[in-house]
Amino acid sequence: MAKKRLGAMLAPFSLTFKGEQADWEAPFRRAYFKSTLGQARVAIGFGILYFSLFAILDLLVIPNRLLEAWLCRFGVFLPAGLVVLALSYHKSFMHYFQASLAFLVILGGLGVIYLTTLTTAQDAYLYYAGLILAFMFGYGFARLRFVVATCCGWLLVLAFLVVELGVNHPSLKGLVANQFFFVGANIVGMMICYHQEKAARLAFLLQNQLSDQNALLLSHNENLAKLSNLDGLTKVANRRHFDHFMFQSWRQCQAGHQPIAVIICDIDVFKQYNDHYGHLAGDDCLVKVAKALARTVRRQGSLVARYGGEEFAVVLTGVYMEESMRIAERIRQQVEDLALPHCLSAQGVVTLSLGVAAVIPDNSLSQRELFQCADSALYEAKLAGRNQVKAGKLFTSQVRA
Numbered sequence: 001m002a003k004k005r006l007g008a009m010l011a012p013f014s015l016t017f018k019g020e021q022a023d024w025e026a027p028f029r030r031a032y033f034k035s036t037l038g039q040a041r042v043a044i045g046f047g048i049l050y051f052s053l054f055a056i057l058d059l060l061v062i063p064n065r066l067l068e069a070w071l072c073r074f075g076v077f078l079p080a081g082l083v084v085l086a087l088s089y090h091k092s093f094m095h096y097f098q099a100s101l102a103f104l105v106i107l108g109g110l111g112v113i114y115l116t117t118l119t120t121a122q123d124a125y126l127y128y129a130g131l132i133l134a135f136m137f138g139y140g141f142a143r144l145r146f147v148v149a150t151c152c153g154w155l156l157v158l159a160f161l162v163v164e165l166g167v168n169h170p171s172l173k174g175l176v177a178n179q180f181f182f183v184g185a186n187i188v189g190m191m192i193c194y195h196q197e198k199a200a201r202l203a204f205l206l207q208n209q210l211s212d213q214n215a216l217l218l219s220h221n222e223n224l225a226k227l228s229n230l231d232g233l234t235k236v237a238n239r240r241h242f243d244h245f246m247f248q249s250w251r252q253c254q255a256g257h258q259p260i261a262v263i264i265c266d267i268d269v270f271k272q273y274n275d276h277y278g279h280l281a282g283d284d285c286l287v288k289v290a291k292a293l294a295r296t297v298r299r300q301g302s303l304v305a306r307y308g309g310e311e312f313a314v315v316l317t318g319v320y321m322e323e324s325m326r327i328a329e330r331i332r333q334q335v336e337d338l339a340l341p342h343c344l345s346a347q348g349v350v351t352l353s354l355g356v357a358a359v360i361p362d363n364s365l366s367q368r369e370l371f372q373c374a375d376s377a378l379y380e381a382k383l384a385g386r387n388q389v390k391a392g393k394l395f396t397s398q399v400r401a
């Protein structure tokens with residue numbers, strides 16, 4: 001995504017998503033919270049530890065003001081830090097995550113400023129660097145958002161200036177030097193924080209767009225896979241899918257010693273139908289017959305496919321010859337019951353001839369032979385006058401007719 005476009009998606013100071021991307025703000029905050037919580041906890045823990053360790057400096061610099069100094073460290077900051085740390089394990093911490101961390105940064109910074117008031121004017125500088133640490137926490141370590149960190153940073157600069165002018169009364173050069181340091185530290189911190197948050201937002205958007213596109217691709221692929229298995233006209237399975245299904249079912253039935261049956265259905269005198277009613281009516285008839293087949297054969301482990309032209313094939317798994325014949329007869333009856341007019345057929349309506357073969361697959365017979373057996377039975381049905389079901393004869397002990 002171009003930099004320019006990202007700029008147009010973010011509000012200039014708050015960096016929140018705007019315009020069409022505004023809906024991403026809440027998910028981004030959730031994601032930002034999840035991804036930064038670990039680091040924020042480390043920052044709180046480290047902050048508490050470090051702020052407490054500075055008690056050693058108090059011993060050296062302000063031994064006569066230890067009570068106030070340690071009250072500030074152990075009576076205020078330490079418990080506040082521990083409370084926030086404990087709260088960070090609460091499930092609703094996300095809602096006050098930024099506010100709690102901002103509170104700690106401000107509290108730590110104000111603590112440092114307070115400590116400068118306990119020293120002599122000459123020793124005050126020994127504590128000033130603590131403010132830089134507070135800025136580093138705010139702008140980086142604690143993972144505050146840019147707008148929150150900026151408010152904390154400048155509030156501390158202002159508080160420091162007020163205390164310096166009102167309480168510490170430093171020399172002019174000391175005041176100027178410190179303000180230069182702190183203002184500079186804030187500006188650098190702001191820049192780092194700004195770019196970090198912008199990068200995090202960009203990465204978030206890209207990741208989400210990518211997963212949206214992946215989901216779209218996945219659903220297109222699924223649709224394509226479905227389409228590639230269907231016959232364009234009748235919307236039942238096509239020959240390719242039939243072959244694949246047959247291959248898989250054969251293997252499964254062989255492994256499970258289960259029967260597999262094939263029914264081949266051919267529309268009777270369809271050439272005449274086409275010649276008489278026209279090719280488009282022929283197409284329509286194919287669709288209606290396919291629907292009738294699909295309605296009739298719904299059992300699990302079965303498949304209705306258009307095998308080619310006006311010929312359909314049905315695969316049934318777990319079904320012996322007797323039951324397959326019954327299903328084939330039901331199919332024949334269903335198509336006859338459609339009562340699609342066919343003035344050139346013996347019944348005056350569209351009818352089907354069907355050939356059936358079933359077997360428990362083993363190595364003595366191939367799928368091809370099973371199919372050929374059903375096809376021969378279909379041929380017999382045609383010879384016998386059409387609109388009927390014939391059983392194929394397989395020379396195997398496993399077939400139960």
Ligand SMILES: Nc1nc2c(ncn2[C@@H]2O[C@H](COP(=O)(O)OP(=O)(O)OP(=O)(O)O)[C@@H](O)[C@H]2O)c(=O)[nH]1
Nearest residue numbers: 266267268269270271272274279280282283309310
């Ligand atoms: N409308 C239409 N006709 C098709 C389609 N595919 C094949 N056919 C027609 O189906 C007819 C099949 O004719 P034949 O194979 O001679 O068989 P038949 O007329 O049904 O005769 P029997 O099978 O012996 O009863 C041909 O006229 C093909 O043009 C198709 O997708 N749409």
